[in-house]
Amino acid sequence: MNKINNNFKFEFDKKIQQIEFKINSKIYPLTTIYQATYLFLDKVYVFLDGQPEKEIKAFFKLKEHVNKEQLENLVGQFYNELLNQVLREKISQANDKIREYIVSQALYSAVPSEVDELLKEVEDDWQKDPLGIAQPWQEKKQAAKKSKKSSKKVKSKK
Amino acid sequence: MRIIKFNKKIYRPEAIKQAINDFKNLANFKLKENSDYIEIKINKIDQDYKDILKDEFANYALGLMS
Amino acid sequence: MLDLQTIKKLNDKQAGFFRFKKFENDNYLLTNDIGHYIFLPETDFKKYIHGRLDKKSKLYQKLKQKLFIKDEDYLKNFIWQYRQRNSFLKYGPSLHIVVVTLRCNHRCIYCHASAATCKDKKYDMDLKTAKLVVDTIFKSNNNAICIEFQGGEPLLNWPVVEFIINYAQEKNKLEKKNLIFRLVSNFTLLDQKKMNFLMTNEVNFCTSLDGDESTHNYNRIFTDGNSYKETVKWIKKINQAYKDKYKGKKKNYYRVGALITVTRKTLANYKQVIDTYIKLGFRNIYLRYLNPFGFALQAKEKIWYNPKEYIDFYKKAFDYILEKNYQGRHFYESMAATYLRKILNQEEPNNLDFRSPCGAVIGQLAYNYNGDVYTCDEGRMIARMGGDEMFKLGNIKKNSLEELINNDLCKSVCFASCVDGLPGFSENVYKPYLGICPVYNYSVHGNIFPAMKNNFRWQIDEAIVEYLFTKLQNRKNQDIFQEWVKKSKPPIPK
Numbered sequence: 001m002n003k004i005n006n007n008f009k010f011e012f013d014k015k016i017q018q019i020e021f022k023i024n025s026k027i028y029p030l031t032t033i034y035q036a037t038y039l040f041l042d043k044v045y046v047f048l049d050g051q052p053e054k055e056i057k058a059f060f061k062l063k064e065h066v067n068k069e070q071l072e073n074l075v076g077q078f079y080n081e082l083l084n085q086v087l088r089e090k091i092s093q094a095n096d097k098i099r100e101y102i103v104s105q106a107l108y109s110a111v112p113s114e115v116d117e118l119l120k121e122v123e124d125d126w127q128k129d130p131l132g133i134a135q136p137w138q139e140k141k142q143a144a145k146k147s148k149k150s151s152k153k154v155k156s157k158k
Numbered sequence: 159m160r161i162i163k164f165n166k167k168i169y170r171p172e173a174i175k176q177a178i179n180d181f182k183n184l185a186n187f188k189l190k191e192n193s194d195y196i197e198i199k200i201n202k203i204d205q206d207y208k209d210i211l212k213d214e215f216a217n218y219a220l221g222l223m224s
Numbered sequence: 225m226l227d228l229q230t231i232k233k234l235n236d237k238q239a240g241f242f243r244f245k246k247f248e249n250d251n252y253l254l255t256n257d258i259g260h261y262i263f264l265p266e267t268d269f270k271k272y273i274h275g276r277l278d279k280k281s282k283l284y285q286k287l288k289q290k291l292f293i294k295d296e297d298y299l300k301n302f303i304w305q306y307r308q309r310n311s312f313l314k315y316g317p318s319l320h321i322v323v324v325t326l327r328c329n330h331r332c333i334y335c336h337a338s339a340a341t342c343k344d345k346k347y348d349m350d351l352k353t354a355k356l357v358v359d360t361i362f363k364s365n366n367n368a369i370c371i372e373f374q375g376g377e378p379l380l381n382w383p384v385v386e387f388i389i390n391y392a393q394e395k396n397k398l399e400k401k402n403l404i405f406r407l408v409s410n411f412t413l414l415d416q417k418k419m420n421f422l423m424t425n426e427v428n429f430c431t432s433l434d435g436d437e438s439t440h441n442y443n444r445i446f447t448d449g450n451s452y453k454e455t456v457k458w459i460k461k462i463n464q465a466y467k468d469k470y471k472g473k474k475k476n477y478y479r480v481g482a483l484i485t486v487t488r489k490t491l492a493n494y495k496q497v498i499d500t501y502i503k504l505g506f507r508n509i510y511l512r513y514l515n516p517f518g519f520a521l522q523a524k525e526k527i528w529y530n531p532k533e534y535i536d537f538y539k540k541a542f543d544y545i546l547e548k549n550y551q552g553r554h555f556y557e558s559m560a561a562t563y564l565r566k567i568l569n570q571e572e573p574n575n576l577d578f579r580s581p582c583g584a585v586i587g588q589l590a591y592n593y594n595g596d597v598y599t600c601d602e603g604r605m606i607a608r609m610g611g612d613e614m615f616k617l618g619n620i621k622k623n624s625l626e627e628l629i630n631n632d633l634c635k636s637v638c639f640a641s642c643v644d645g646l647p648g649f650s651e652n653v654y655k656p657y658l659g660i661c662p663v664y665n666y667s668v669h670g671n672i673f674p675a676m677k678n679n680f681r682w683q684i685d686e687a688i689v690e691y692l693f694t695k696l697q698n699r700k701n702q703d704i705f706q707e708w709v710k711k712s713k714p715p716i717p718k
Contacts, residue, residue, distance in 0.1 A: 038224045038647050045213035046220055052167045061213055083226045088651050094236030106307040224647030
């Protein structure tokens with residue numbers, strides 16, 4: 001039995017170049033194990049088994065021959081990556097809602113919706129009052145009188 | 159022939175089936191499912207990959223889980 | 225070192241969302257969704273995640289300014305900067321690649337376009353199609369339009385190039401867009417008349433220059449002469465013409481742009497290649513790696529390299545360029561400058577290959593000689609290689625611009641090129657700076673989504689960004705990189 005530290009022990013089968021170790025899935029959730037192992041798929045062949053509620057058994061089969069130091073390095077890197085993934089998951093969970101809010105505010109509010117644009121057009125048109133509906137009839141009558149007078153003046157000058 | 163037993167609580171059946179589909183040109187795959195495991199029997203493996211196909215297949219299936 | 229006890233004490237009320245990576249010198253690099261970054265020694269990193277930094281300290285203020293601390297201004301500032309960073313999403317395609325012919329007078333060993341021979345005139349765009357292309361282009365809601373002539377060799381279909389420029393200029397009198405033309409050519413068919421016309425219409429000249437004469441001619445076979453000599457002759461002529469035109473007016477006048485396609489032969493010759501560019505007066509070099517399109521796949525034995533070989537070459541070339549800068553020579557590498565603009569300025573320089581989502585459809589469209597429209601030039605190359613029309617949007621003779629853009633293919637490539645949520649990418653500390661190419665993934669893996677982390681392109685792009693961050697830890701380099709960022713927006717003739 002090899003050890004990286006007291007929390008992380010592993011067994012090495014030299015014949016088939018395979019490392020076997022156990023991961024406490026109460027400390028390291030399955031999602032973090034997936035994320036961590038994904039980053040090692042180019043270096044090792046990974047196989048997982050066990051009881052996800054309690055403990056995962058991980059088998060790392062090496063793609064090429066390594067010495068003892070390289071082996072311990074690899075396992076140490078994986079252990080560090082597990083810790084990194086746990087921290088990432090915590091940060092992510094703590095900030096999920098706020099990130100959703102930020103993206104929706106930043107992108108949605110910058111692009112007016114088609115409905116908003118149509119409403120704005122209608123409002124603008126209404127404000128212009130093309131049919132003169134908002135104008136009181138007395139004003140309209142006075143305006144009509146004024147324009148009659150001015151056209152008479154023009155005719156007499158001619 | 160190579161045999162792999164995938165724990166259903168760890169490996170999603172859809173990921174295994176996707177992997178079988180993506181590897182279908184390299185070998186024959188037979189799938190058998192029970193309550194806890196999906197057993198895959200691999201035979202007629204392409205000569206060029208006979209030493210590594212089982213492990214590559216398992217890696218690929220795990221990659222599809224992420 | 226991180227341990228479970230440290231992680232348990234995370235103060236999630238104070239620490240905003242960040243990604244991180246530990247460097248070899250035990251410094252932690254942190255980045256966030258805006259693209260701000262900071263290096264923290266381990267002790268400060270732990271204090272930060274535990275919320276134990278002195279609020280009056282310079283470090284706390286720096287973290288706050290870079291939006292790593294959730295205080296009363298955090299939301300407002302983050303939303304504003306996030307919007308700025310992603311403002312390109314508001315606009316339609318700005319880059320329009322017009323393939324006026326597939327014919328070419330070169331037989332480049334890596335030709336991504338799978339060029340046809342000079343005789344095959346059936347691969348020329350006709351005037352009717354050209355007019356439709358321009359009409360379609362002007363329907364984009366983007367006020368900035370770049371019409372880029374590609375091929376084959378576009379000068380082989382000069383009448384259509386000339387027509388498109390004239391017709392587009394005419395249309396633009398009414399449309400009043402910010403219209404730019406770019407010609408990507410080997411220059412061997414240029415003459416004084418064509419050059420004058422192109423310069424008068426302020427067309428940007430771009431070419432391929434693969435380094436010194438030996439390397440260039442090895443990669444770029446021209447049976448009618450010496451490709452290197454012809455290309456260099458015209459580079460010098462055009463640059464001199466621009467210098468004369470802007471004499472006394474502008475210091476930073478326009479120059480010809482060039483890029484190199486790195487093949488195996490280039491790897492050992494990086495010094496000669498860079499020296500050639502400097503000698504010819506270029507301000508920069510773009511050390512473009514091979515892509516799996518066209519003839520490049522057939523010549524695998526001759527020209528390809530693995531990611532490690534390219535990364536090794538890139539680092540040496542980069543260090544050589546940096547050395548030149550220390551000696552007072554202003555010269556930069558273009559990919560690095562693109563990334564540095566994102567890192568130092570949190571801007572999106574809109575290099576469509578390195579964006580998330582990428583430029584396919586929403587940033588660019590590629591119009592083939594026969595009017596077929598593709599998501600991008602690479603999508604067109606896939607079709608040319610083996611007849612796979614996976615990335616074809618339609619044809620301008622049958623489909624409106626809206627039909628070309630508003631379809632499931634566009635949505636698929638956008639979705640597939642969004643690094644958020646992709647395993648191996650979304651939690652990556654370099655995620656704010658990187659992009660992926662669904663067409664590349666399809667070509668190599670048969671799937672528009674990236675398959676595994678050992679993707680050739682991803683390995684290289686990540687390695688380059690990491691190298692830049694390694695260099696950024698040196699203050700002397702920071703000043704040089706700021707200069708690169710400033711200079712990497714070259715002046716256009718207008």
